[in-house]
Amino acid sequence: MNTKVIFDTDPGIDDAMAILFAQASSKIELLGITTVFGNATIENATRNALYLKQRFNMSATVCTGANTPLNIAAGEPTTFVHGQNGLGDIELPDTLPIAADARSAHDFIIETVRKYPHEITLIAVGRLTNLALALQKAPDIAALVKEVVVMGGAFGHNGHTGNVSPYAEANIIGDPHAADIVFTQPWPVTVVGLDVTQQSIMSNDYIKALQDQSATYGEFIYQISRFYSDFHKESAGLDGFYVHDSSAVAYLLAPELFKVKQGPIRVICEGPAIGMTLCKTAEKVFPVDDWHNKPKQQVCTDVDSKGLLDLYFKILTQSPKPL
Numbered sequence: 628m629n630t631k632v633i634f635d636t637d638p639g640i641d642d643a644m645a646i647l648f649a650q651a652s653s654k655i656e657l658l659g660i661t662t663v664f665g666n667a668t669i670e671n672a673t674r675n676a677l678y679l680k681q682r683f684n685m686s687a688t689v690c691t692g693a694n695t696p697l698n699i700a701a702g703e704p705t706t707f708v709h710g711q712n713g714l715g716d717i718e719l720p721d722t723l724p725i726a727a728d729a730r731s732a733h734d735f736i737i738e739t740v741r742k743y744p745h746e747i748t749l750i751a752v753g754r755l756t757n758l759a760l761a762l763q764k765a766p767d768i769a770a771l772v773k774e775v776v777v778m779g780g781a782f783g784h785n786g787h788t789g790n791v792s793p794y795a796e797a798n799i800i801g802d803p804h805a806a807d808i809v810f811t812q813p814w815p816v817t818v819v820g821l822d823v824t825q826q827s828i829m830s831n832d833y834i835k836a837l838q839d840q841s842a843t844y845g846e847f848i849y850q851i852s853r854f855y856s857d858f859h860k861e862s863a864g865l866d867g868f869y870v871h872d873s874s875a876v877a878y879l880l881a882p883e884l885f886k887v888k889q890g891p892i893r894v895i896c897e898g899p900a901i902g903m904t905l906c907k908t909a910e911k912v913f914p915v916d917d918w919h920n921k922p923k924q925q926v927c928t929d930v931d932s933k934g935l936l937d938l939y940f941k942i943l944t945q946s947p948k949p950l
C-alpha cells in the first residue's frame with residue numbers, strides 16, 4: 628500500500644534531491660509539498676518546488692509556508708550552501724506556467740490530515756514552523772497523523788553534535804521553538820539527525836553514475852549538486868556531500884536501515900546552546916525534569932550507509948512511476 632506523504636521543505640539542493648526520491652518511489656503518494664524559509668527565501672523555495680512539479684510532471688499540490696520563525700528573528704537564507712536561487716544557481720525560467728495553491732502550508736496540512744485521518748505521514752526537512760503553526764491552530768491533528776519524520780537536530784551519536792553551532796543543526800536552530808512544539812506533541816516523531824545524515828556521503832563518482840543511469844533525474848541532480856559539492860569540499864574536505872534530507876525519505880521507505888533509541892526530546896530555546904536537541908533515555912524522574920510527561924519519540928542513532936545509497940540509486944534509476 629502507498630503511504631500518503633506531505634513533504635515540508637526549504638528547497639534547497641538536498642531538499643530537491645529528497646523530493647525526487649519521494650516522487651520516484653512507488654511506495655509513496657506525494658500529496659503535497661509545503662514550503663518554508665531556510666535554505667532559500669520563501670519566494671525562491673516555493674518557486675523551486677513549483678519548478679520541480681512542472682519539470683517532473685508531479686501531481687503534488689504546492690503550498691507556500693512560513694517566512695519567519697515563531698519567536699526569534701529570521702536568519703539569512705543559506706545561499707552559501709545552496710546558491711542564490713536555492714538550486715545551486717542552475718538556470719531557472721523567469722516565470723512558471725503554474726502557481727502555488729491559495730492555501731497556506733499549515734492550512735493545507737490541517738485540511739489534508741483531517742481528510743485522511745491516520746493515513747498521512749509528514750516528512751519535514753526544513754525549519755518546523757509550518758508543522759508548529761498547524762498544531763497551534765488545530766491541535767486535533769496530532770492524533771490524526773500517522774507518522775512524522777524530521778530531518779533535523781544532532782544528539783551526539785557517531786560524534787555529530789551540530790553544523791551551525793557546536794551544538795545545533797540548521798533546521799532546529801532556525802526555529803527552535805517550533806521544533807520543541809513538534810517534538811513534544813502526542814504524535815509519533817522519528818528524528819533523522821546529523822547523527823546519521825553525516826554518516827552517508829554521496830561521492831562525486833556516485834552522482835556521475837546517477838547522471839549516466841537515471842534517465843529522468845540524473846542530469847538535473849548532477850547540475851544542481853555541483854554547488855553543494857563545492858560547499859562540502861571547502862567546508863568539510865569531502866569528495867561529495869552529506870545525505871541530509873534524503874535520509875528522512877529513506878527512513879520512511881526502509882526503516883530497517885536505521886538503529887533508533889526512544890525518549891522524550893526537548894530543544895534548547897535560548898542561550899549559547901540554542902537549537903540543541905536532547906533526548907532523555909533514562910526512566911528516572913528528576914526533581915527538575917522538563918522531559919517527564921512528554922511523549923517518547925524516536926531518534927536515529929546509526930545507519931547502514933551503503934544500504935541507503937543503494938536504495939536511493941535504485942529508486943532514482945528505475946522507470947518513472949505512472950501518474
Ligand code: RIB
Binds near residue numbers: 637642666753796797
Ligand atoms: O542541516 C541540514 C539541513 O539544513 C538540511 O535539511 C538542509 O537542506 C538544510 O535545510
Ligand code: CA
Binds near residue numbers: 636637639641752872
Ligand atoms: Ca532542507
